[in-house]
Amino acid sequence: MSGRGRVPSGQPTIADVARHAGVAVSTVSYVLSGKRAISELTRNRVLASVRLLGYHPNAGARALASRRANVIALVLPLRSGIQVPVVMQFATAVVTSARRHDHDVLLLTSDEGPQGLHRIAAGALVDGVLVMDVELRDVRVPLLRTLGRPSVLIGLPADTDGLTCVDLDFHRAGQVCVEHLAGLGHRRVALLGAPAAVYERGTGFAHRTRAGVVEAAARHGVEAITLPCEENAAQVHARVVELFARQPELSALVVQNEAAVGPVQAALAALGRRVPDDVSVVAVCPDQFAEHASPRLTSVPVPAEEIGRQAVSLLMRKLRGEPTPPVTLLEPRLTVRDSTAAATGTPATYDPGRPAGAGRPAAGR
Amino acid sequence: MSGRGRVPSGQPTIADVARHAGVAVSTVSYVLSGKRAISELTRNRVLASVRLLGYHPNAGARALASRRANVIALVLPLRSGIQVPVVMQFATAVVTSARRHDHDVLLLTSDEGPQGLHRIAAGALVDGVLVMDVELRDVRVPLLRTLGRPSVLIGLPADTDGLTCVDLDFHRAGQVCVEHLAGLGHRRVALLGAPAAVYERGTGFAHRTRAGVVEAAARHGVEAITLPCEENAAQVHARVVELFARQPELSALVVQNEAAVGPVQAALAALGRRVPDDVSVVAVCPDQFAEHASPRLTSVPVPAEEIGRQAVSLLMRKLRGEPTPPVTLLEPRLTVRDSTAAATGTPATYDPGRPAGAGRPAAGR
DNA sequence: GGACGCTGGTGAAGCGCTTCGACGAACCGT
DNA sequence: ACGGTTCGTCGAAGCGCTTCACCAGCGTCC
Structure with missing residues (x-):
């Protein structure tokens, strides 16, 4: 009599595989993990049994014994003013990359x-953590330092000491937009940015883009106005009106708010300003939005997929105990489409990234 | 000598708690799970030790011993033509609800x-599965039936036998839109639907909405045109032009494509048709979009949060072995805003859901 | 030719938890 | 006073896996 009689789970276990293949349990384990040399012959016998029985290792048991869950956590924001499609792209990129490294995503x-983070890390549910939408002075950052598990941030907090961060170089993105416009001869530009709440929260990308715009404008002798911008069509309209009230000579707009690009175009149309004939528009938004607009928008996309991939691969490196660079900034890439043109009366040759009119060359990269 | 000397994990274990509280390990377990009566005194001693030591149960060990991972899987689509913000709302609602039931989300x-689903279910990484964006004849459905784990679908496949599904009643949503417009005296309406690819894929909600529109139109003596619609601004424009070419007397639009609502309004403006004076517009889209448009759109929102909550709670019921209804359809709710008005020359009293002009009353619900 | 190092394989000790059965103590009714 | 309950607690047996320590066989090298 075998005593206790719990019901067996139904799923075959490693012991079943071992029995079927006529080898020891440990041998099966080594075949599956590849951590020890196993003869071709034995390996094939084991693998055949695995396939035949439809064996899948039990995740809990594996995690318990190996002290690795093969799961990483992805912490997403669910706040307002968040760039939903971009977040989604991140998420799918992270899941896909993680799977490539044999990890799942919680x-x-x-x-x-x-404390959610703490619970999950302390309970060994996950091996490492990916945090999105990091604010300049994020409350989670100190926690991450004491978490005892590797983590990677998507975004840049004010103090990156002891952390690993990946992000688009938004500062550079702001510069690139202005440089493109300056190269086309525009002398008065405006940045329509994220909603005010995003700036107030101290979200890094908004501040950094604005700084890049302001800095490049100064360097190229361009006058720049910057305004936050809500996602509401009526308010967007009001902002656009406000911009032209403050600077009637405005000839170019940088829009960093994907939800606002449509309304901005509508507002310009309503004001009788044609794009790109009267006003040039550069957007910082996913390519999808830029392509679907009419006219198609010159844009700097956020390479969500690339960032997600990088973040995962950095995290994997940390899980293996390898050193990682503290900050990885991806170079922005401006795609010229149909919404930007030479400023009226200033037939400039197009040369992206290089200032045309105002003499002083861009700082070396 | 204690022999093997693996490094201890650092985290306190249940044994540490038991020792500290001066009780047996099993007692700690029972205090934490509540599966056995424990005296007030002992419970407090144990809980104090738990807090003091910062104890968090090891997820792997727990899963192994209890055969429950306390994790559910959420299968998201990453296809084109997907309503990104809605998906995101689902996801966050699911995570939040799952946490309330002490579960995490993979x-x-x-x-x-x-086979991803299979891997995860067979490996006992998750206890149950939530599947989104179900197609009418979804390849995953047969798999779900043989998975050996409870599952809940968000969306409706053609054959719901043996499944548990939750969704908005899109058929009814289509009806509700038409009924609202019919009640306002509109006699010629059009549905601008999802992208053609979505219909071709056999995605349930698109077909069901269209059927509801057509059916209600017939019932109320309203002429209805239905067209798929891409998300590209230029193509939306073309579709709108096409609609008015086919039916110049068109006085109302139902738009079921959140990415298209902006472009539709722009196109109408460009054609010199005012909303709602010349054309009424009802959208099936998140409230956020409807609110941000100008004029604010009368809409039927997809109650993503509610659906997510329901889905989780149904899954939890299945995990406990309780019976669940095979299909749960949520009643759509139309919010009247500023984009719909009485048809020109037909001053009808507004009465949502009840046909005004064409006599025959709506079928009883 | 014996010490040595490989290679390929085994056995068993946990990993940290849940849960079953047992058991003393207190409490009942008779 | 004595069986029968109930209550609160304990001990120990796993859950299914990884990994350490060990071993048998075999070629190798002084």
Whole structure:
């Protein structure tokens, strides 16, 4: 009598595989993990049994014994003013990359708060953590330092000490937009940015883009106005009107708010300003939005997929105990489409990234 | 000598708690799970030790011993033509609800294919599965039936036998839109639907909405044109032009494509048709979009949060072995805003859901 | 030719938890 | 006073896997 009689789970276990293949349990384990040399012959016998029985290792048992869950956590924001499609692209890129490294992804939202992170890390549910939508002075950052698990941030906090961060170089993105416009001869540009709440929260990308715009404008002798911008069509309209009231000579717009690009175009149309004949528009938004607009928008996309991939691969490196660079900034890439043209009366040759009119060359890269 | 000397993990274990509280390991377990009566005194001692030591149960060990991972899988699509913000709302609602039931959420994308589902279920990484964006004849459905784990679908496949599904009643949503417009005296309406690819894929919600529109139109003596619609501004424009070419007397539009609502309004403006004076517009889209448009759109929102909550709670019921209804359809709710008005020359009293002009009353609900 | 190092394989000790059965103590009714 | 309950607690047996330590066989090198 075998005593206790719990019901067996139904799924074959490693012991079943071992029995079927006529080898020891440990041998099966080594075949599957590749951590020890196993003869061709044995390996094939084992693999055949695995396939035949439809064996899948039990995740809990594996995690318990190996002290690795092969799961990473992805902490997403669910706040307002968030660039939803971009977040989604990140998420799918992260899942796909993680799978390539034989890891799964546990989804966390920030609303459980920092203790959610703690719970998951302390309980060994995950091996490492990916945090999105990082604010300049993020409350989660100190927690990450004491978490005892590797983490990678998508975004840039004010103090990156001891962290690993990946992001688009938004500062550079702001510069690139202005340089493109300056190269086309525009002398008065405006940045329509993220909603005011995003700036107030101290979200890095908004501030950095604005700084890049302002800096490049100064360097190229371009006058720049910057305004936050809500996602509401009526308010966008009001902002655009406000811009032209403050600077009637405005000939170019940088829009960093994907939800606003449509309304901005509508507002310009309503004001009788044609794109790109009267006003040039550069957007910082996913390519999809830029392509679907009419006219198609010159844009700097956020390479969500690339960032997601990089973040995962950095995290994997940390899980293996390898050193990682503290900050990885991806170079922005401006795609010229149909919404930018030479400023009226200033037939400039197009040369992206290089200032045309105002003499002083861009700082070396 | 204690022999093997693996490094201890650093995290306190249940044994540490038991020792600290002066009780047996099993007692700690029972305090934490509540599966056995424990005296007030002992419970408090144990809980104090738990807090003091910062104990968090090891997820792997727990899963192994209890045969429950306390994790559910969420399978998201990453296809084109997908309503990104809605998906995102689902996801966050699912995570939040799952946490309320003491479960975490593992994120899966469909691109790993059905075997991804199988791997995760067979490996006992998750206890149950939530599948989004179900197609009418979805390849994953047969798999779900043989998965050996409870699952809930968000969306409706053609054959719901043996499944548990939740969704908005899109058929009814289509009806509600038409009924609202018919009640305002509109006699010629059009549905601008999802992209053609979505219909071709056999995605349930698109077909069901269209059927609801057509059916209600017939019932109320309203002429209805239905067209798929891409998300590209230029193509939206073309579609709108096409609609008015086919039916110059068109006085109302139902738009079921959140990415198209902006462009539709722009196109109408460009054609010199005012909303709602010349054309009424009803959208099936998140409230956020409807609110941000100008004029604010009368709309039927997809109650993503509610659906997510329901889906989780149904899944939890299945995990407990309780029976669940095979199909749960949520009643759509139309919010009247500023984009719909009485048809010109037909001053009808507004009465949502009840046909005004054409006599025959709506079928009883 | 014996010490040595490989290679390929085994056995068993946990990993940290849940849960079953047992058991003393207190409490009942008779 | 004595069986029968109930209550609160304990001990120990796993859950299914990884990994350490060991071993048998075999070629190798002084």
